[in-house]
Amino acid sequence: MAVGHEIVQQQRQRDPEHGGGGESSGKDYTDPPPQPVLTASELRRWSLYRAAIAEFVATLLFLYLTVATVIGYKRQAESDASGCGGVGVLGIAWAFGGMIFLLVYCAAGISGGHINPAVTLALLQARKVSVPRAALYVAAQCLGAVCGAGLVRAIHSPDAFVRLGGGANAVGDGYGRGTGLAAEVVGTFVLVYTVFSATDAKRNARDSHIPVLAPLPIGFAVFVVHLATIPITGTGINPARSFGAAVVYNQARAWQDQWIFWVGPLTGAAMATLYHEHVLRASAIKALGSFKAG
Template sequence: MAKDIEVGGDGSEFHAKDYHDPPPSPLIDAEELTKWSFYRAIIAEFIATLLFLYITVLTVIGYKSQTDPAKNADACGGVGILGIAWAFGGMIFILVYCTAGISGGHINPAVTFGLFLARKVSLVRAVLYVAAQCLGAICGCGLVKAFQKAYYNRYGGGANELADGYSKGTGLGAEIIGTFVLVYTVFSATDPKRNARDSHVPVLAPLPIGFSVFMVHLATIPVTGTGINPARSFGAAVIYNQDKAWDDQWIFWVGPLIGAAIAAFYHQYILRASAAKALGSFRSNSNI
């Protein structure tokens, strides 16, 4: 337990609420495998990722259909890039809100990876979460193709590909920075210290997470179509199954995983100074 002391505008001190930093999750927690809550969380991740891909890929395909020059459609019609960004950000907001109390609302292997590096989840949970997320993404895109096969193939299946005119290094950098923004927001919005100080933070956590997804999409849709979620990119590539989507697939895994790792390190060891706290605790114990 730790106590946080803050200084008011008049120089007086007051104590914020006590808070507990949760203990690190064990690397391998075999006991999880015996609990129904663990499997319920995996199912929640699967369904959430399925719904996420179903709604967002339909939005992308619908926009391309509504603005198709071959149909003499209005180039300014449809939801536009702004609408696509809102679809992705809005769905993350909804799904994180719905699943946070069950699985933590990851819906993204990069988020799971970042939380694993910070010892927020065990290796067993992280691996099965990622498997559930990837399978859910495949099923979500499969539903879109089943309902709108002609449109799905004609308009690219919502697959992430590096846009013409951009180098692979640029695409990789966009994915790294975009995922850093997302995972950094996840850490900040779920920080137990903030939860203890401000009772409204846990309720509002899905909002900044969804809004970060929205903002990143605005910036990177023209570059990579915005991945920042390996399951989203993988599921679309599996169902669309075209060479370009597979050739660029590594960008949408390597970039997000690097971005998530940097965000985990920055939040845990720079902002929260976990390494300094651990060293200070070690020195205190050695003097006893």
């Protein structure tokens, strides 16, 4: 192991682009191979189901803590005539971003810590997960979201839960559905772009001595997107989060706008995947050769 470490250090010293200044073109990182689209053998592995359980529990905890924060803030604001009660929009944004940071940190070594169907489908598009794994993850995330929102409802009276909005996403007053859709597309683009950048093999090789580096920017991306879009849509950027809250809240307004919280995030995730994988990392170009002049 020590010899291998010394070889890597020597490569960095020789290669200006990869940590040094010389003639060698050796890389100090290795891109993971593309995952097969369909693989029956994966369905026989306990590790797949363990990862799905981790996604279920993580999404359940995410919905429980964040929806409880939203409901608690609205309940305090309702009883405080000054309007200063509760954590406010800033506190809600911190709750969402902080929970993503914690849960990605906890689940990353087991399932990758997706906690979001948009992230899962972006990684499927990038050939980083297989179709069976992606399908199982999305199902686990949606089920976990419903259970998490259900726990919040269980600790509040049904009337209060419905009156306070149930933590469900909907386009805000004064905004059109087109604006809401655009906010979800851009917000999810920021999130998924951050996910790809934070988990890039090249970056991991440089920053492996900082184990929290990947979860931290992902959580911070969720935080800043919430600050920008809470007034517009309540901030979805996660179809499971929006779906789980809508199922438990079960009011017409949440279902009328539900399509925005699927189409927007999935579109933003697809755009971020294309940008990172095929523009920044030039995967398609590498597959075909290069643009070198003959």
